Amino acid sequence: MTKPRLNFEEHQQLGDRLRDIRDELVHLNVQLANAYPRSGPESAPATELEAAHEAVDRARRGLERALYDEHPRWAATSVYFSRREN
Amino acid sequence: MTKPRLNFEEHQQLGDRLRDIRDELVHLNVQLANAYPRSGPESAPATELEAAHEAVDRARRGLERALYDEHPRWAATSVYFSRREN
Numbered sequence: 001m002t003k004p005r006l007n008f009e010e011h012q013q014l015g016d017r018l019r020d021i022r023d024e025l026v027h028l029n030v031q032l033a034n035a036y037p038r039s040g041p042e043s044a045p046a047t048e049l050e051a052a053h054e055a056v057d058r059a060r061r062g063l064e065r066a067l068y069d070e071h072p073r074w075a076a077t078s079v080y081f082s083r084r085e086n
Numbered sequence: 087m088t089k090p091r092l093n094f095e096e097h098q099q100l101g102d103r104l105r106d107i108r109d110e111l112v113h114l115n116v117q118l119a120n121a122y123p124r125s126g127p128e129s130a131p132a133t134e135l136e137a138a139h140e141a142v143d144r145a146r147r148g149l150e151r152a153l154y155d156e157h158p159r160w161a162a163t164s165v166y167f168s169r170r171e172n
Contacts (some may be wrong), residue, residue, distance in 0.1 A: 006121050017114065021107055023097065025142075028103065035092050044154065048145035052138040056111075059134035 008071045011063065015080040018060050025053040094157045097149065101166040104146050111139040 006014065033044035034038040092100065120130035150166040 002122070003120075003122050003155045010121075012112065014117070017110065022111060024103065024107060028100065031096075031100070034089075035096075036089050041148075045093075045145040045148040045152070048141045048148065050148070051143070052141035055138035055141060059131040059138070062134065063132040066122070 004083045005066070005070050008067075008074045011067045011071070011079055014063065015060070018056055018063075018080065019082065022053050022060070025049050025056065029053065091152070091156050094153075094160045097153045097157070099164055100149065101146070104142055104149075104166065105168065108142045108146070108154050111135050111142065115139065 029046050029049040032049065036042045036046065038046075060080040064075075064077070067079055068075040096156040100127070113130050118135065122128045122132065124132075146166040150161075152164055154161040
């Protein structure tokens with residue numbers, strides 16, 4: 001059975017939500033970096049939040065490739081990555 | 087210089103935000119699993135979102151340990167993990 005992929009509006013909504021999640025993970029990581037030592041066992045949660053935001057960024061890059069494959073006429077880098085961030 | 091750690095209210099707020107992020111990552115992962123093949127290159131973004139939610143869960147477990155170390159009288163498993171989820 002063929003999977004439906006995402007339409008352009010779904011890509012836009014997903015891009016917005018993943019951007020918000022990424023920004024919040026970065027913000028919380030900074031909060032932890034300021035509150036806890038940056039090495040040793042107490043640094044582990046901040047490291048995990050950094051791993052989470054990097055995984056979210058890899059997902060966004062893969063979804064951007066899918067967007068360009070599926071909707072070449074409407075695709076734009078602003079859907080998954082804002083100019084400000086790049 | 088000694089780092090301040092988090093007070094109990096900060097742990098509560100962080101627990102709520104990480105729970106929300108975790109729930110949203112799981113929801114978006116389901117959306118992708120329904121839209122794209124579950125193997126091959128198109129499955130990669132869903133796999134990355136799963137990795138992100140697992141990293142967030144590891145961060146929550148580490149922060150729960152910190153909470154019990156820092157605030158043993160007020161610590162509760164409901165701060166980082168709701169009953170419903172466990």
